[in-house]
Amino acid sequence: MTPIMSKSAAAELVVAARMRKGLTWAAIADEIGAPLVWTTAALLGQHPMTPEQADAVCRLLGLDEAVAESLTLQPARGINPALKSDPTVYRFFEALSVYGPALKELIHEEFGDGIMSAINFKVDISRRPDPEGDRVVVTFDGKFLDYKW
Amino acid sequence: MTPIMSKSAAAELVVAARMRKGLTWAAIADEIGAPLVWTTAALLGQHPMTPEQADAVCRLLGLDEAVAESLTLQPARGINPALKSDPTVYRFFEALSVYGPALKELIHEEFGDGIMSAINFKVDISRRPDPEGDRVVVTFDGKFLDYKW
Amino acid sequence: MTPIMSKSAAAELVVAARMRKGLTWAAIADEIGAPLVWTTAALLGQHPMTPEQADAVCRLLGLDEAVAESLTLQPARGINPALKSDPTVYRFFEALSVYGPALKELIHEEFGDGIMSAINFKVDISRRPDPEGDRVVVTFDGKFLDYKW
């Protein structure tokens, strides 16, 4: 019996195969008919895939069974702490430092006491052309859950 | 000479006045003709207001000159660490822990090496009705900046 | 305009009044017809009360309007870090250190990929007589939320 390949090891192989085959994340998401951010996050180890999805990805990328098995594993979710200070990732955390308390106030004003779910939740990213420089637009969309005893 | 009232002290007075007068953040934003999240963040101490905006807010809320002066002060931006684990705020940080690395991959795929600006940036929040429960929709919209020597 | 009394200052006054009047938390919960753990947590600053609940509590305990106003305030939730190592509180954190990963496995086995909500959630505590020493029984009861895009 061998241990299951760790999801981070599988992610490294996915990243290598994707780069060497010149495939985009979007092409992989299309192949399995799943949303773009979800697919990318899943392949980086944050969501379990179904066996069918995992097999399709591995076929496309030329990866073996051990990777596919790992991709179906239930993850322990979370970010590598070192990555939090990567500038591209950090700007999102900075925006939350500046606007997080305001978002809390406005959620309570509009919805009452509760939270935006991070589980019944989706994220999307798109490019918005702008003459002064194109813009990254990221949308967080989560169900409101009220504190309910 | 007395020190300028701290922006956190001013924010506490704004919160108290808003609550006692039964005003919404939206009503205050309307009064000064500024965006909702920006106004809320500014009143919580994250953006300097112009003297005109500060005066208009203080007139509306019945607050004195010292508060207005504080609201125009250049802030030291950031979140109180204790607030990061408030559940309503934490869900945003959790979403970044799960999706931050995927967003980084997709920004690089679409735009190349660079970041979404958190300075040339705006946030919006809205309520999207949904039969299975209304949803909180938060949009981050920042200019793409490429690493440029 | 004066700031609203902080919820921790209000909690200190509630604790003092409760002790000096010889009232139990259960008696206060009965007075407002709310669950015991919810009421205690609310008075310690973790839930907003309705104005009616806040007024009833303050009448019972002989506390003034400023306390009542504070009790209705939307809280920033969370525990004082120093309290985490109090032995009575710490045993709960220790139990999670030992059993948390097992609970995660069993939630995934029984329910699939998702979480126990801490928002649509209730806690109860009771005493179970036992000849070898009575037992503290604490029940966490939260809605299952599946990861749903």
Added chain:
Amino acid sequence: MTPIMSKSAAAELVVAARMRKGLTWAAIADEIGAPLVWTTAALLGQHPMTPEQADAVCRLLGLDEAVAESLTLQPARGINPALKSDPTVYRFFEALSVYGPALKELIHEEFGDGIMSAINFKVDISRRPDPEGDRVVVTFDGKFLDYKW
């Protein structure tokens, strides 16, 4: 002489074998006639098993002697810090942040000065059907220990 296989290495092999053989944690617990949460925690490295239990588990899962030896080892108990922020595990810690001080108050009110033991202690988890969504119910049941000089 070779070192004893670490309990985390043994746990990885148990997890892999369980997944590949399509066995549930419940089936393993049944095989050795031990409680479900205890068995899961023990196999994840938090409790020593008797040699008989360890052998029975390894027979069922097709694992060798080295795993069985490891499962009988006295553990150094505790959670991997990275796992604390996994959303499924985190919700339990969040619930303690919100309700821990209230539980402390109520233990002291009902039992006096002391703690709920985390040693003479058991945990159970079950599913409670609910028309608005089934619920995860987790029960902590520990002997009360009073501070006694």
Added chain:
Amino acid sequence: MTPIMSKSAAAELVVAARMRKGLTWAAIADEIGAPLVWTTAALLGQHPMTPEQADAVCRLLGLDEAVAESLTLQPARGINPALKSDPTVYRFFEALSVYGPALKELIHEEFGDGIMSAINFKVDISRRPDPEGDRVVVTFDGKFLDYKW
């Protein structure tokens, strides 16, 4: 209604009164007929006293009712982090760093899987004359609790 004096404020007054009246901790412990370490710890805020004990102490030290009330309060136990590096306190932590794992091994060898209770527990300190320099002898004496489901 005024808040109850904090236990740390009460401890400061006890320390001041003890010093100014030239009383020893032993004299105070004798006055209330309680063990020496327990009494000292209680007056420093780590154990609640009975009203009789608190009144006796305050009479002896010339302290008022507010102190006595505070001394009967249920404490949130724990050490001020800054005090952990005071050399006199630190040596105990250092000894645990060096010998803690050995004590764990020997407890398991002699008693099996379990712990020394820190609740059903007493500490004593004494001076042992020694020609090479007198010695501080501290005894921890706690009930063994075995892991018991």
Added chain:
Amino acid sequence: MTPIMSKSAAAELVVAARMRKGLTWAAIADEIGAPLVWTTAALLGQHPMTPEQADAVCRLLGLDEAVAESLTLQPARGINPALKSDPTVYRFFEALSVYGPALKELIHEEFGDGIMSAINFKVDISRRPDPEGDRVVVTFDGKFLDYKW
């Protein structure tokens, strides 16, 4: 030239050999005529052994020269941080959190300004039978050192 085996690697082999040969720590301590806690701590890597002691231990346990060499190495002392939260070890740290400041007061009262040495120091552990449950008794015994310029 090969590096010296690390003391933690040597400790793992000692633990494995001791378990497989069914020997107690007490039996090993007897073999080398050294105190029980000292011997256990030394084998776990906290004290250097003399070559004679190291050889005798390795002969008894069937371990090779490389282990013996490592056991004579001067250690870098200290505890693995992960082990501090193991419940059996943690109770000692908790007891210090509760009683450390009281011990400081009493050392100063009895001895003056100074410390209990953690170097000219010994620890003993014993079992004290008690009808209500046997007790773990741990004695710290260190020379008093006064602050002396």
Added chain:
Amino acid sequence: MTPIMSKSAAAELVVAARMRKGLTWAAIADEIGAPLVWTTAALLGQHPMTPEQADAVCRLLGLDEAVAESLTLQPARGINPALKSDPTVYRFFEALSVYGPALKELIHEEFGDGIMSAINFKVDISRRPDPEGDRVVVTFDGKFLDYKW
């Protein structure tokens, strides 16, 4: 005897007076004939001023003797940790995270083993017009110190 006003309290008064009188940092630096960054840092509490400088500043800003005395005090230098994550300050720390190791390599290549002094050191800031947006130019200029036994 009253304590000397803390340098942070003095800095708050300087900031308030400067703002209310509509003076720039440059105007203050001119008044005392000292470099711009040095003067600003000194008034924020990072360098002691001579009594003549302190008096001149206080005359200009209308501040009293207590402020002047504080400005001459030897500082304990360092940044308020909360300010490290202010976006304007953070970008400098981020640049060091990205380029710090490269600067180390290049200092060693050009100068040998040693450091750029942060004591025999000056900083300057200027604005460089640029058609694509003006630029902030900050120069660090420190004496090279070689490791010298």
Added chain:
Amino acid sequence: MTPIMSKSAAAELVVAARMRKGLTWAAIADEIGAPLVWTTAALLGQHPMTPEQADAVCRLLGLDEAVAESLTLQPARGINPALKSDPTVYRFFEALSVYGPALKELIHEEFGDGIMSAINFKVDISRRPDPEGDRVVVTFDGKFLDYKW
């Protein structure tokens, strides 16, 4: 499929080859016609190189294809925390601790509310001869970005 060589592994090989071949960072930068600090940072893993740059560097240093592939990889930027306290690197962080808040004040005075970009940004280092000891001169040059909603 093998994973891509990590950028830190590639950097170690670059450092070794550079040292053994007696090449300077400046010589490498010249070879690819890129700025000195940029090239050094890129080879230490902080910037992606174009395939042409990576190939030219590897030809010059006698390194194989796997290194070149790694050098073109998009990095996760940031500093190894252990390196922050290396004295040569630390002096830069210390200078920011002393002068960071002053730089913030002066940026706001000169440019208004905003930041120096760390993305549209360049660094240069040079040696300035000085009779009292040559000086290290490091220039940060970043585009000003104003807070713009």
Added chain:
Amino acid sequence: MTPIMSKSAAAELVVAARMRKGLTWAAIADEIGAPLVWTTAALLGQHPMTPEQADAVCRLLGLDEAVAESLTLQPARGINPALKSDPTVYRFFEALSVYGPALKELIHEEFGDGIMSAINFKVDISRRPDPEGDRVVVTFDGKFLDYKW
């Protein structure tokens, strides 16, 4: 009964009085006939003074009884963490980071297994003239204590 003035409050008053009266630390040390570093450390709150020393210091500095009482108090020793990064203090910590492990090796080589006492210990500081710039010479002088069971 009032609390005893904290040693940090007493130290602030000593510092203020010393500055306003233009006295050196050396003059104060002379007045009480105690070593220079010891006296300075004691007045900053790290050693208790005898009542005679405390009275003499307060007479010299024009401070009242409350300060004298505080100076005789047994201290909780240790440094304010913010002060650790003050450049003048930090250089000592940096030197230990670089040379600490070498000092450990050399103490063990010369003395065997043990430590330099920090209790039976004195520090001295002096100025050594040097044509290339005068030097700060600090001597740590502590009794060797061997690990002795």
Added chain:
Amino acid sequence: MTPIMSKSAAAELVVAARMRKGLTWAAIADEIGAPLVWTTAALLGQHPMTPEQADAVCRLLGLDEAVAESLTLQPARGINPALKSDPTVYRFFEALSVYGPALKELIHEEFGDGIMSAINFKVDISRRPDPEGDRVVVTFDGKFLDYKW
């Protein structure tokens, strides 16, 4: 091309060879005619050696070329954090916690605003015989650097 052996790996081999050959650090320092503490620190990885020094050390200790190459490498200086709490090392850090602020005061009194250099710096250690127990004497000797713009 192989990476250069890390300085910590080289140090482990030096330590092993020194122990097996029965050589003292002093003997090695004599062999290369360098100061004792400098040599020990350099071999533990804190200073680069010249190729001649590195070769002489490796010849004496019977170590190969790869070690010599590593010894000449420019180090990233600093201490392994785990070693800071080793008792022999910790006593130095404790002494700084107690006397660091006093040393800062006395440096400023004697020299003015500035620091003791940790770069233009040397350390020495010696044994001073004393009838009450020999003493460890460690001297820090660094050039004074005044804050100089």
